[in-house]
Every structure is written in structure tokens, then in C-alpha cells.
Amino acid sequence: MHLMKTKAVLAxxxxxxxxxxxxxxxxGGTGKDLAGKDVSCGxxxxxxxxxxxxGKITIGVKFDQPGLGFKSATADEPEGFDVEVAKILAADLxxxxxxxxxxxxxxxxxxxxxxxxxxxxxxxxxxxxxxxRKVVGQAGPYMVTGQQLLxxxxxxxxxxxxxxxxxxxxxxxSTSIDKINEKGAxxxxxxxxSECVQKVLDGTxxxxxxxxxxLAGFAAQNEGQLKVVGDPFSEERIGVGYSKDAxxxxxxxxxxxxxxxxxxxxxxxxxxxxxxxxVKTPDAPMLDTCQS
Amino acid sequence: MDFLTSxxxxxLESFFYTLMLFLVSGVLSxxxxxxxxxxxxxxxxxxRVVGGWYVxxxxxxxxxxxxxxxxxxxxxxxxxxxxVQVHIGTFDFTSFFAVAVVSLTLYTSTFVCxxxxxxxxxxxxxxxxxxxxxxxxxxxTMSQVILPQAFRxxxxxxxxxxxxxxxxxxxxxxxxxGEAVAQMRIMTNNYASERPAIFLTYAAGYIVxxxxxxxxxxxxxxxxxxx
Numbered sequence: 417m418h419l420m421k422t423k424a425v426l427a428x429x430x431x432x433x434x435x436x437x438x439x440x441x442x443x444g445g446t447g448k449d450l451a452g453k454d455v456s457c458g459x460x461x462x463x464x465x466x467x468x469x470x471g472k473i474t475i476g477v478k479f480d481q482p483g484l485g486f487k488s489a490t491a492d493e494p495e496g497f498d499v500e501v502a503k504i505l506a507a508d509l510x511x512x513x514x515x516x517x518x519x520x521x522x523x524x525x526x527x528x529x530x531x532x533x534x535x536x537x538x539x540x541x542x543x544x545x546x547x548x549r550k551v552v553g554q555a556g557p558y559m560v561t562g563q564q565l566l567x568x569x570x571x572x573x574x575x576x577x578x579x580x581x582x583x584x585x586x587x588x589x590s591t592s593i594d595k596i597n598e599k600g601a602x603x604x605x606x607x608x609x610s611e612c613v614q615k616v617l618d619g620t621x622x623x624x625x626x627x628x629x630x631l632a633g634f635a636a637q638n639e640g641q642l643k644v645v646g647d648p649f650s651e652e653r654i655g656v657g658y659s660k661d662a663x664x665x666x667x668x669x670x671x672x673x674x675x676x677x678x679x680x681x682x683x684x685x686x687x688x689x690x691x692x693x694x695v696k697t698p699d700a701p702m703l704d705t706c707q708s
Numbered sequence: 709m710d711f712l713t714s715x716x717x718x719x720l721e722s723f724f725y726t727l728m729l730f731l732v733s734g735v736l737s738x739x740x741x742x743x744x745x746x747x748x749x750x751x752x753x754x755x756r757v758v759g760g761w762y763v764x765x766x767x768x769x770x771x772x773x774x775x776x777x778x779x780x781x782x783x784x785x786x787x788x789x790x791x792v793q794v795h796i797g798t799f800d801f802t803s804f805f806a807v808a809v810v811s812l813t814l815y816t817s818t819f820v821c822x823x824x825x826x827x828x829x830x831x832x833x834x835x836x837x838x839x840x841x842x843x844x845x846x847x848x849t850m851s852q853v854i855l856p857q858a859f860r861x862x863x864x865x866x867x868x869x870x871x872x873x874x875x876x877x878x879x880x881x882x883x884x885x886g887e888a889v890a891q892m893r894i895m896t897n898n899y900a901s902e903r904p905a906i907f908l909t910y911a912a913g914y915i916v917x918x919x920x921x922x923x924x925x926x927x928x929x930x931x932x933x934x935x
Contacts, residue, residue, distance in 0.1 A: 523897055524893065524897070527900045527903075528903075545898075547898060547900055547901065548900045550900070550901040551900045551901045552900075583802065583804075583884075585884065588882055588890050588893050589890065589892075589893025589896065590894075590897060591894075591897065591898065593894060594894060594898070603886075604804055604886070605881070605882070605884060605886070605890050605893075606882060606884060607882035614780060615779075615884075618780075618784065620783060620788070620790070620803060
């Protein structure tokens with residue numbers, strides 16, 4: 417009986433996969449659809465196996481960060497590096513990227529969404545911190561970035577020291593604001609990064625600061641008007657969030673990321689999404705070990 | 709309660725910005741609201757119409773839209789508040805604070821105006837007629853006879869408008885002012901495991917401010933009633 421059930425599931429997985437593969441044939445282009453891999457859900461345990469068997473997954477990403485997680489008003493699906501890494505994870509569960517349900521997670525609702533089970537994973541420029549690990553699981557990092565400055569193209573500002581006592585904007589409530597204040601500048605917060613970019617463009621503030629990768633996306637969007645300057649003055653380890661109720665998720669994510677680092681899919685995802693904004697593809701970061 | 713032991717100063721500082729927003733825009737709203745109500749009940753037809761339209765339009769616009777207009781649209785039209793540079797100790801009152809004060813004042817003054825108008829309506833018509841009969845001008849009638857009585861009658865609705873202002877200052881958090889809600893967001897992001905306590909602590913801050921304010925409004929109301 418048990419065996420039959422497993423067989424049926426495997427058959428269903430196979431069917432889903434072949435259909436997914438068919439669907440992908442017509443696609444193409446960079447960072448679009450990624451077909452689910454041929455996996456056996458029996459290799460997984462707990463929640464990971466359930467998701468694999470169900471053939472669908474809900475992933476929280478940001479919708480307002482060009483290059484990382486961005487969804488324009490007309491697009492059906494978000495795009496960016498976070499989204500591509502999410503697709504890689506889904507593919508390793510045998511899930512075609514078209515079957516991924518994308519949910520917008522803003523900084524404030526990432527933990528509540530994971531705790532309530534509204535999303536299975538969160539890839540939303542989600543820094544790994546000990547405080548967050550008390551509430552949710554975080555695997556990774558799949559990227560290490562640091563806070564830099566985005567200034568008008570003709571600005572003479574070279575790094576954060578040039579902005580002592582000046583107002584620098586970022587997103588309300590973010591750790592970036594704390595860091596700006598620590599460095600002697602005055603952090604002012606806006607609801608989203610795009611509003612903050614607007615304040616740099618209209619000259620109200622001289623600079624904006626957050627993770628370099630996010631800034632690079634905006635610099636690319638406003639080419640010729642804005643540039644990224646300065647050495648990173650913080651270290652953010654960007655990881656994947658999952659619910660504490662599903663600790664087995666960690667091993668799966670870590671294994672999947674390891675494979676993506678080794679076979680070049682991770683680097684390709686980076687080049688396709690953040691490459692155009694002029695960021696060099698870094699070395700793959702060291703992954704944290706899972707505590708069991 | 710890690711967030712409070714390490715962030716107690718930040719908590720108080722953020723509520724200082726909240727209080728400053730309330731005090732500055734509260735006083736300005738009372739002034740502008742009084743001017744508006746004088747326009748609305750005055751003898752000059754143009755001012756009556758302009759005052760009426762102003763109140764109708766601004767009162768019907770969400771506060772966040774008023775803020776957005778001054779923060780994002782006004783700079784494009786050359787209206788900036790860059791000249792506002794007041795620094796008191798570690799507190800900064802710059803263009804972001806100015807935009808907040810202007811938005812809150814323009815918005816709240818419409819409610820102050822309507823609260824006062826309800827007070828004026830409660831003053832018997834005979835009072836105005838008597839004032840005119842003894843030769844007082846419109847200004848004299850308003851300042852010496854009508855408005856003092858109107859203020860007394862409109863303390864409760866005025867207090868409501870100002871209590872709404874206290875809470876409305878929180879809208880400034882998305883427009884660059886480091887007031888209480890902005891600081892709360894920093895804490896909820898830094899202390900993910902203590903969110904319920906953080907929300908309650910900040911709510912308590914507002915409740916205390918409103919309680920203190922209501923207490924004085926009540927005292928004033930009682931004092932004037934018996935006077």
C-alpha cells in the first residue's frame with residue numbers, strides 16, 4: 417500500500433515534469449522559465465517532501481528592488497536575482513518555475529508570513545541575523561553584500577565620511593538607517609527605495625544608502641543620472657527564510673545552493689540579473705551549516 | 709524586552725519628534741483654522757467662497773496624499789523647504805519636518821475651522837446683532853463677542869480634531885521624519901521576536917500623550933462652563 421502510494425506520487429511528479437518541460441520549450445531568454453528537475457520526492461523528508469509531492473510552492477520576494485526582486489506594473493511575474501535563486505530552489509524540488517506562486521513580502525511581513533505559513537520560503541534581500549533566527553529559520557547566505565551610496569552622477573561625494581551631518585535616505589525601519597546614523601550621517605526614512613531614489617533625483621538629499629546590489633539596480637534604471645560610490649561599510653549576509661516548523665528545509669536549501677554554486681547556475685543567475693548594472697560576479701559565499 | 713533596555717533613548721527621542729510635530733502644527737492649525745472660519749462667516753463673499761472650497765477640498769483629501777503632494781510634486785514645481793535648518797542638540801528640524809508641519813497644518817486647520825464654525829453657530833444671533841448695534845465692526849464683533857463664546861462652545865470638537873492630529877503625526881514616518889512610528893519600524897525589524905511587545909509599547913506612548921491632552925481639554929471645558 418505504502419509502496420503504491422509512493423509510486424503514484426513519483427508518476428505524478430514525472431508527469432508534471434514532462435509537462436513542465438514541454439511548456440518550457442517555447443520559452444527562452446534570460447531569467448525566464450526554469451523547468452523542474454527530475455527528482456524523487458521520496459528523497460526528502462517532512463515539509464520539503466510535502467511541497468515536492470504537491471508540485472507547487474509559495475515564495476515571498478520583494479517587488480520593488482530592481483535587479484533583486486522587482487515586478488513592474490505590467491509584468492505577470494517578478495524578476496531579479498532573488499527570484500532566480502528561488503527558481504533554482506523550486507527546480508530542485510521538481511517544481512517548474514511557472515508553478516511557483518510569487519507573493520510580495522515587504523521587510524515588515526517576512527517573519528509573520530513565514531510563521532503563518534503564507535509562504536514556504538522568503539528570498540527578499542533577507543539579511544541573516546541572530547535575532548531573526550530566533551523567530552524563523554534562515555539558510556545560506558547565497559549572497560554577501562554591503563551598504564554603499566547612490567549619488568547623482570555629478571556628485572563629488574566619495575564615501576560616507578563626506579556626508580557627516582548630512583541627510584541620507586533609505587527605507588523607514590531598515591537596518592541601513594541605523595548604519596547611516598552610526599557613520600555620522602543622518603538617516604531619513606521613506607516607505608520604499610523608489611521614493612528615496614526620487615529624493616536623490618530632486619536634490620532634497622545628497623545620497624541614498626542601502627545594500628550595494630540594490631543600489632546597482634537603481635543606477636542601471638537611471639543610467640547617466642545616478643552612480644554607486646564608496647566601499648561597502650557594512651556586511652549583509654543574504655539568506656533564504658523558512659519556517660521554524662520545517663527545520664528539514666535548511667538541509668535542502670543548503671544542498672541546493674551548494675549545487676548551484678558548483679554547476680554555475682548561481683553565477684549565471686547573477687550575471688543575468690545584476691550583471692547589466694556593472695556588478696562583477698563575486699565568488700560564491702560560504703554557506704552556514706544547519707543546526708539540527 | 710531587549711528592545712527597551714537598549715533602545716529606551718531612541719524611544720523617547722522618537723516621541724519627542726512626535727510631540728514637536730503635534731505642538732508646532734497644532735498651534736499653526738488653530739491660527740489658520742481661526743482665519744478660515746473668519747473667512748467662512750465673514751461679510752466678504754469672495755472669502756466665504758474661497759474658505760468654503762478650501763475646507764471642502766482639503767478635508768476630503770487623504771492626509772497621506774497631502775504629504776505626497778508636498779514631498780514629491782512640490783519640488784518639481786520649485787517649492788522646496790531646504791531653507792529650514794533648525795538644529796537643537798541632537799534633534800534636527802529640516803525640510804522633512806517642515807513638509808510634515810505644512811501638510812499637517814493645512815489638513816488639520818480644516819477640521820479646526822469646522823469645529824469653530826459649530827461653536828459660532830451655537831452663539832445666539834442676538835449677540836452678533838447687539839454687537840453691531842453698539843457700533844462694533846466685523847473684526848470687533850468676532851474678536852470680542854463671537855469668537856470667545858464660540859471657543860468655549862467648541863472645546864470638545866476642537867479637542868477631537870487635535871487628538872486626531874496627535875495620531876496623524878504618525879503619517880510622517882514614511883516621509884523622512886524620525887518620529888515614533890519610524891522608530892518603531894526600526895525596532896520591529898531589529899527585534900523580530902519581540903514584535904507584540906514593541907507594538908504595545910508604542911501604542912502606550914500615544915495613549916499617554918492623548919490622555920494628558922484630554923485631561924487638560926476636560927479641565928478647560930469645565931472651567932469655561934462654570935465661568
